[in-house]
Amino acid sequence: MPRTKKVGITGRYGTRYGTKVRKQLKTILENLKTSHKCPQCATKAVKRVSVGVWSCRKCGYTFTGGAYLPVTPLGKEKGRIIDTLSHTSEKELKK
Numbered sequence: 614m615p616r617t618k619k620v621g622i623t624g625r626y627g628t629r630y631g632t633k634v635r636k637q638l639k640t641i642l643e644n645l646k647t648s649h650k651c652p653q654c655a656t657k658a659v660k661r662v663s664v665g666v667w668s669c670r671k672c673g674y675t676f677t678g679g680a681y682l683p684v685t686p687l688g689k690e691k692g693r694i695i696d697t698l699s700h701t702s703e704k705e706l707k708k
């Protein structure tokens with residue numbers, strides 16, 4: 614159906630709420646509605662349960678993440694920092 618090629622999922626709002634807001638909502642909703650990769654079994658079966666709560670439909674693994682994405686870019690960065698800190702000893706940190 615090429616009727617909603619441009620507006621996609623936000624076609625339901627018609628011409629209401631303004632172009633910019635609908636475009637922003639489009640990226641959010643498209644991320645929200647697709648299945649994401651499971652961090653435990655690596656299957657594309659992760660769906661959002663509620664805000665920040667994600668669950669795998671295959672293995673049942675439930676975890677917290679971003680409001681609209683299972684792993685946000687900022688969350689990735691934080692994980693990297695925590696990983697680095699947990700691998701450095703206290704002596705190295707005091708230097």
Ligand SMILES: [Zn+2]
Nearest residue numbers: 651654669672
């Ligand atoms: Zn899984």
